[in-house]
Amino acid sequence: MARINADRLLADLDHLRSFGACGNGVVRTSLSPVDMEARHWLATRMREAGFEATIDGVGNVIGRSPNPGPALLVGSHSDTQPQGGWLDGALGVIYGLEIARALLEDPATADLAVDPVSWIDEEGTFLGCLGSRSWCGVLDPKAEAAARNAAGTSLADALAAADLVDRPRARMEPGRYLGYLEAHIEQGPYLEEAGLEIGVVTSIVGIRGCTVRFEGEQNHAGTTPMPRRRDAGVALFDYAVRIRERFQALAGDRTVWTIGRATLDPGAPSIIPGRAEMMLQFRDADVDRLDRMEAAAEALAAEATAAGPVKVTCTRARAPVAPTIMDAGFQQHIADAAERIVPGRWMRMPSAAGHDPMVVAHHIPCAMVFIPSIDGISHDFAEDSKRDDIVTGCRVLADAAESILRAGG
Amino acid sequence: MARINADRLLADLDHLRSFGACGNGVVRTSLSPVDMEARHWLATRMREAGFEATIDGVGNVIGRSPNPGPALLVGSHSDTQPQGGWLDGALGVIYGLEIARALLEDPATADLAVDPVSWIDEEGTFLGCLGSRSWCGVLDPKAEAAARNAAGTSLADALAAADLVDRPRARMEPGRYLGYLEAHIEQGPYLEEAGLEIGVVTSIVGIRGCTVRFEGEQNHAGTTPMPRRRDAGVALFDYAVRIRERFQALAGDRTVWTIGRATLDPGAPSIIPGRAEMMLQFRDADVDRLDRMEAAAEALAAEATAAGPVKVTCTRARAPVAPTIMDAGFQQHIADAAERIVPGRWMRMPSAAGHDPMVVAHHIPCAMVFIPSIDGISHDFAEDSKRDDIVTGCRVLADAAESILRAGG
Numbered sequence: 001m002a003r004i005n006a007d008r009l010l011a012d013l014d015h016l017r018s019f020g021a022c023g024n025g026v027v028r029t030s031l032s033p034v035d036m037e038a039r040h041w042l043a044t045r046m047r048e049a050g051f052e053a054t055i056d057g058v059g060n061v062i063g064r065s066p067n068p069g070p071a072l073l074v075g076s077h078s079d080t081q082p083q084g085g086w087l088d089g090a091l092g093v094i095y096g097l098e099i100a101r102a103l104l105e106d107p108a109t110a111d112l113a114v115d116p117v118s119w120i121d122e123e124g125t126f127l128g129c130l131g132s133r134s135w136c137g138v139l140d141p142k143a144e145a146a147a148r149n150a151a152g153t154s155l156a157d158a159l160a161a162a163d164l165v166d167r168p169r170a171r172m173e174p175g176r177y178l179g180y181l182e183a184h185i186e187q188g189p190y191l192e193e194a195g196l197e198i199g200v201v202t203s204i205v206g207i208r209g210c211t212v213r214f215e216g217e218q219n220h221a222g223t224t225p226m227p228r229r230r231d232a233g234v235a236l237f238d239y240a241v242r243i244r245e246r247f248q249a250l251a252g253d254r255t256v257w258t259i260g261r262a263t264l265d266p267g268a269p270s271i272i273p274g275r276a277e278m279m280l281q282f283r284d285a286d287v288d289r290l291d292r293m294e295a296a297a298e299a300l301a302a303e304a305t306a307a308g309p310v311k312v313t314c315t316r317a318r319a320p321v322a323p324t325i326m327d328a329g330f331q332q333h334i335a336d337a338a339e340r341i342v343p344g345r346w347m348r349m350p351s352a353a354g355h356d357p358m359v360v361a362h363h364i365p366c367a368m369v370f371i372p373s374i375d376g377i378s379h380d381f382a383e384d385s386k387r388d389d390i391v392t393g394c395r396v397l398a399d400a401a402e403s404i405l406r407a408g409g
Numbered sequence: 410m411a412r413i414n415a416d417r418l419l420a421d422l423d424h425l426r427s428f429g430a431c432g433n434g435v436v437r438t439s440l441s442p443v444d445m446e447a448r449h450w451l452a453t454r455m456r457e458a459g460f461e462a463t464i465d466g467v468g469n470v471i472g473r474s475p476n477p478g479p480a481l482l483v484g485s486h487s488d489t490q491p492q493g494g495w496l497d498g499a500l501g502v503i504y505g506l507e508i509a510r511a512l513l514e515d516p517a518t519a520d521l522a523v524d525p526v527s528w529i530d531e532e533g534t535f536l537g538c539l540g541s542r543s544w545c546g547v548l549d550p551k552a553e554a555a556a557r558n559a560a561g562t563s564l565a566d567a568l569a570a571a572d573l574v575d576r577p578r579a580r581m582e583p584g585r586y587l588g589y590l591e592a593h594i595e596q597g598p599y600l601e602e603a604g605l606e607i608g609v610v611t612s613i614v615g616i617r618g619c620t621v622r623f624e625g626e627q628n629h630a631g632t633t634p635m636p637r638r639r640d641a642g643v644a645l646f647d648y649a650v651r652i653r654e655r656f657q658a659l660a661g662d663r664t665v666w667t668i669g670r671a672t673l674d675p676g677a678p679s680i681i682p683g684r685a686e687m688m689l690q691f692r693d694a695d696v697d698r699l700d701r702m703e704a705a706a707e708a709l710a711a712e713a714t715a716a717g718p719v720k721v722t723c724t725r726a727r728a729p730v731a732p733t734i735m736d737a738g739f740q741q742h743i744a745d746a747a748e749r750i751v752p753g754r755w756m757r758m759p760s761a762a763g764h765d766p767m768v769v770a771h772h773i774p775c776a777m778v779f780i781p782s783i784d785g786i787s788h789d790f791a792e793d794s795k796r797d798d799i800v801t802g803c804r805v806l807a808d809a810a811e812s813i814l815r816a817g818g
Contacts, residue, residue: 188633188634189633207631211679221665225663226660233668238652240643241647241650261677262642263672267669270557271667317678
């Protein structure tokens with residue numbers, strides 16, 4: 001069974017945390033100076049362990065085992081949210097580093113090839129999953145040209161500032177990879193609530209997003225009698241309450257939906273809103289359920305328009321993200337490793353958040369492992385996991401990687 | 410019966426419209442260069458008619474009849490909304506000018522004293538009812554010091570730019586005034602729908618405004634299961650729908666309420682709102698009903714907090730505006746004049762919008778007359794009234810003014 005060095009794992013995680021540390025959290029948005037410092041440090045750590053390491057033209061850090069393939073790529077992303085936690089992404093990156101070097105230095109596994117990776121901008125500071133898209137050859141040039149961060153800096157300027165423009169962009173080497181493995185904190189409460197230590201990810205949920213627009217008539221909030229009003233805000237509130245009832249009737253155990261933004265226009269206390277708008281997002285692992293939910297959102301808009309007095313339209317706000325199924329064989333290797341290391345204390349579960357395997361799984365087999373998040377918190381400085389759980393997750397993933405490589409996929 | 414010059418009335422209204430004309434609308438916000446041009450023109454027109462006219466230190470244009478008192482002050486405001494109609498304010502100002510000069514030039518009424526006035530900034534570009542507050546001696550120095558327009562210009566800078574700082578601020582001359590009369594477009598649909606020509610205003614409705622705040626827990630829109638969420642937006646939508654039911658049960662025929670602003674924080678599609686806020690405003694002529702509505706808004710907040718999972722608080726967002734009762738004797742004079750001129754085609758009605766008499770009525774008796782608004786539209790370039798209705802309104806107010814002055818109040 002593959003053996004990892006728990007102290008080294010935790011020390012490197014703590015060191016990565018120091019880049020952009022901010023209280024208990026981390027601010028290390030992609031391509032920022034501190035993100036690039038961390039990436040150079042990661043490349044150095046890979047080289048110290050005997051790997052060729054490159055930082056490519058978009059900022060991906062990719063290590064290459066001295067062994068020939070077939071290889072496994074193992075990692076995650078080391079960029080963070082604007083107010084990020086210390087483990088989101090970082091955990092999987094250091095797992096990749098530790099598993100690659102642990103297998104290489106142990107004579108029992110020194111023949112196996114694991115390439116560690118840290119993708120760039122999974123969090124979408126400029127363009128979500130920028131690094132894995134680029135590596136897979138599916139980075140849309142128009143999207144790249146349009147990408148800017150919240151401060152208005154273009155991706156091109158950020159790449160130039162990070163001294164990356166003259167570097168080649170790495171692409172997947174045909175035939176080298178059996179697949180890609182990624183570990184991540186769960187970011188939800190299910191493992192902790194069930195008292196389990198490992199989640200074997202079955203799929204990454206699909207996401208749909210709609211913009212619902214309400215067109216009424218702006219008017220004076222004093223002189224316009226209630227029966228004559230065409231208040232776009234009132235229509236929005238009604239829609240929000242009614243779509244909840246409809247979605248509750250369609251939902252499975254893990255279906256989620258969110259109205260994250262709502263605006264009334266012009267937004268003054270003494271003016272009846274003439275226009276209003278909301279963002280409605282919903283996620284599920286079942287594409288048929290997503291279809292039914294989208295149809296329900298559109299139907300409610302049409303019904304509201306027919307009933308009057310406000311016109312309601314529901315249109316897609318983003319390209320739909322299809323559910324991504326994790327490789328069944330890889331899942332079984334991970335499940336078997338979990339059963340060996342923490343017997344009975346693991347479960348299969350979907351991922352409700354998006355991750356780079358959503359991109360990579362269209363090209364090579366992928367699988368993910370989750371470890372528990374304390375209180376289910378993520379995307380927040382308070383994000384944390386128990387050190388024992390961090391070590392256990394790495395042991396399971398290392399064992400699964402060995403088993404996959406020995407089986408040849 | 411007092412006789413007005415309809416052609417001169419309409420010509421002066423059209424001329425005033427030319428200052429800041431913008432399509433069918435007018436942009437003549439208070440203390441802007443074009444507002445000051447219009448005020449200098451108004452002062453000139455008053456002087457041409459035999460009145461002393463001054464522009465005071467805040468921009469009020471006040472004419473003084475050569476006759477001794479007791480006098481009636483008649484007018485309105487000549488500043489507009491940022492995208493204003495051509496009659497809001499302007500109508501009452503030119504009525505004041507026309508009635509003052511018509512009575513003075515007719516030997517039958519030449520002994521009567523009418524002082525025409527155009528207040529400044531009723532619309533609150535800097536500070537609502539600035540001119541009438543100043544004239545009544547109730548302009549709060551702190552509010553004046555803090556007053557800025559939407560572009561951030563301070564009132565003090567605007568007064569300096571308008572060349573007003575060295576002018577004295579006019580104050581009500583003790584003993585001179587029987588009272589103040591103001592005409593205005595209705596800004597609502599009631600007169601037009603009833604096929605009537607004159608509204609005798611009984612009161613100006615009171616206004617209450619509350620801020621309702623919702624404190625939940627911000628979290629990831631993918632990984633947080635529905636039952637664990639403390640979504641501030643969901644609580645806001647529920648509150649909005651439920652307060653409507655409560656207010657409907659408390660409302661009279663003319664009660665109005667409006668949620669003009671609502672915000673979710675942080676307002677991102679993939680984040681469960683941790684905080685939310687809405688502005689809830691309600692208006693009625695009955696102060697007891699306003700009290701009951703405010704109590705209902707507070708009670709619903711307390712109930713929602715008790716039911717969980719989001720904390721809801723309701724606090725006053727503005728100083729309450731008490732309903733302002735128009736002088737009963739003045740109302741009767743206007744009603745009698747309307748019955749003489751348009752028998753059976755007038756009604757008594759409250760004003761649902763605020764006007765300078767809300768300030769002035771605390772110092773001298775006030776009354777208002779309304780003429781129909783086409784489609785009830787105001788605060789919009791499309792605001793308009795029929796020319797016949799404009800003339801009729803002026804005839805009624807002139808007749809009422811003569812009758813009040815003859816009766817000595």
